[in-house]
Amino acid sequence: MSNSVKFRLNGAEMTYTENPAMRLLDALREGYLLTGTKCGCKEGECGACSVIVNGQLYNSCLVAMGSLEGAEVMTIEGFSKTERFAVLEKAYQEVSAVQCGFCIPGMVLASECLLASNPHPTEEEIRVGISGNLCRCTGYNSIVAAVGIAAQKGEGLW
Amino acid sequence: MVTSVFAHSLKEALEYRRNPKWIPYCGGTDLMVEGDEGAAYLFVNQVPEMRKILVEDNRLRLGAAVTFTEILNAAEVPQILKEAMGDIAAPAIRNAGSIGGNIGNGSAKADSALVFMVADADLRLASADGERILPIKDFYLGRKHLALKPDELIVEVIMPYKGLENYYYQKVGARDALAISRLSFAGIMELEGDKIKNFATAFGAVADVILRPKEIDAIMIGKTLEEAKALKEEYLKAIDAFIVPIRGRVSVEYRKDVAMNLLKDFLEVKGL
Numbered sequence: 001m002s003n004s005v006k007f008r009l010n011g012a013e014m015t016y017t018e019n020p021a022m023r024l025l026d027a028l029r030e031g032y033l034l035t036g037t038k039c040g041c042k043e044g045e046c047g048a049c050s051v052i053v054n055g056q057l058y059n060s061c062l063v064a065m066g067s068l069e070g071a072e073v074m075t076i077e078g079f080s081k082t083e084r085f086a087v088l089e090k091a092y093q094e095v096s097a098v099q100c101g102f103c104i105p106g107m108v109l110a111s112e113c114l115l116a117s118n119p120h121p122t123e124e125e126i127r128v129g130i131s132g133n134l135c136r137c138t139g140y141n142s143i144v145a146a147v148g149i150a151a152q153k154g155e156g157l158w
Numbered sequence: 159m160v161t162s163v164f165a166h167s168l169k170e171a172l173e174y175r176r177n178p179k180w181i182p183y184c185g186g187t188d189l190m191v192e193g194d195e196g197a198a199y200l201f202v203n204q205v206p207e208m209r210k211i212l213v214e215d216n217r218l219r220l221g222a223a224v225t226f227t228e229i230l231n232a233a234e235v236p237q238i239l240k241e242a243m244g245d246i247a248a249p250a251i252r253n254a255g256s257i258g259g260n261i262g263n264g265s266a267k268a269d270s271a272l273v274f275m276v277a278d279a280d281l282r283l284a285s286a287d288g289e290r291i292l293p294i295k296d297f298y299l300g301r302k303h304l305a306l307k308p309d310e311l312i313v314e315v316i317m318p319y320k321g322l323e324n325y326y327y328q329k330v331g332a333r334d335a336l337a338i339s340r341l342s343f344a345g346i347m348e349l350e351g352d353k354i355k356n357f358a359t360a361f362g363a364v365a366d367v368i369l370r371p372k373e374i375d376a377i378m379i380g381k382t383l384e385e386a387k388a389l390k391e392e393y394l395k396a397i398d399a400f401i402v403p404i405r406g407r408v409s410v411e412y413r414k415d416v417a418m419n420l421l422k423d424f425l426e427v428k429g430l
Contacts, residue, residue: 005164020162021197023190043191044251056227056253062190063254066162067183067201113249132248 007068010078020066025049036076047133050106057113076105087154097146099137111147119158162199168207172286178308184256218319222258222312238325242273258312264302267363275370276344276360279317285309301366321348326424343420
């Protein structure tokens with residue numbers, strides 16, 4: 001593969017020439033200095049490293065850079081510039097759905113992916129949508145409420 | 159230094175596969191848990207021939223690189239497989255994980271493989287020198303021991319498209335999202351008129367490989383429900399003797415009890 005991977009990162013063309021076996025998580029944090037993506041468990045259990053690849057939620061700890069040829073990757077840094085993010089941010093604030101904040105970048109991207117495929121989720125569907133993202137502070141109820149509020153307030157955005 | 163290779167086509171992937179040093183990489187959800195940065199991967203996640211879902215000659219063909227999410231969203235896929243896929247982990251894992259990886263990982267806990275076993279699916283295996291069709295039951299030789307030659311790739315799963323509607327599926331795990339099966343069971347009873355046309359069971363995470371007691375299940379085939387009911391005790395006894403659980407995180411006794419309870423529930427739910 002001549003050790004080069006062409007992909008888009010938050011809309012910008014990138015050519016990655018380092019080790020193809022490196023985790024996307026490590027490349028994001030250490031190579032591209034995008035530290036909004038958090039490292040929790042490195043085994044796909046916690047969701048802190050969630051990013052969006054080709055419109056779908058992925059655990060960046062379980063993605064090797066070499067698999068990303070032609071892919072579109074969006075991290076919380078890229079998503080934070082969108083109108084949808086502004087709605088989610090406000091909703092999370094409204095019900096104090098953020099405590100320590102470590103899970104939040106992943107939670108917000110999981111919320112985005114859920115709403116993108118299901119703009120009017122039921123409470124149960126919200127819980128399934130964020131089921132791969134662990135939060136040790138909130139007990140989830142406020143996060144579930146925040147996603148519900150975002151769905152209402154952001155009517156038409158998703 | 160080329161440390162990994164990316165395949166654009168099946169032909170290219172199989173050429174690379176002549177060299178056993180490349181590790182086939184599809185979704186990465188199992189491989190990357192190890193996260194070996196020295197690994198030499200053969201990326202097959204975008205090989206077009208391994209990404210198809212299609213119905214041909216009344217058989218469903220699923221490319222090995224098809225993800226769990228894609229299976230959940232495909233109209234052609236039988237409900238039993240969708241139910242098992244929906245129970246796998248959480249959305250991010252389902253978006254990445256592939257059926258080829260789930261099968262090739264060789265685990266007796268593989269949720270998709272359990273359904274492929276009970277459905278008596280075939281695997282299409284290919285190498286640069288040719289290809290063959292192998293019943294999935296013959297693919298698993300022992301713990302992490304597969305009938306896959308060093309130069310072969312799993313290209314497709316080929317399974318029945320009909321006759322799987324009257325099914326039973328249960329997975330017993332510790333936590334809903336991400337739970338690895340402690341035990342799983344799938345059963346199919348297909349009726350034609352008042353006779354049992356097909357009767358199949360499979361037990362996951364009980365032994366080193368997924369158990370598929372085909373010969374024992376066969377005693378139910380061709381029988382009426384009444385005749386099958388009369389055979390129930392004999393059948394249960396035979397399965398009880400057939401299942402020899404391994405000790406893992408849970409005890410042998412627990413595995414055996416749960417396996418037999420799920421089987422009995424399947425029979426009851428289906429009127430036997």
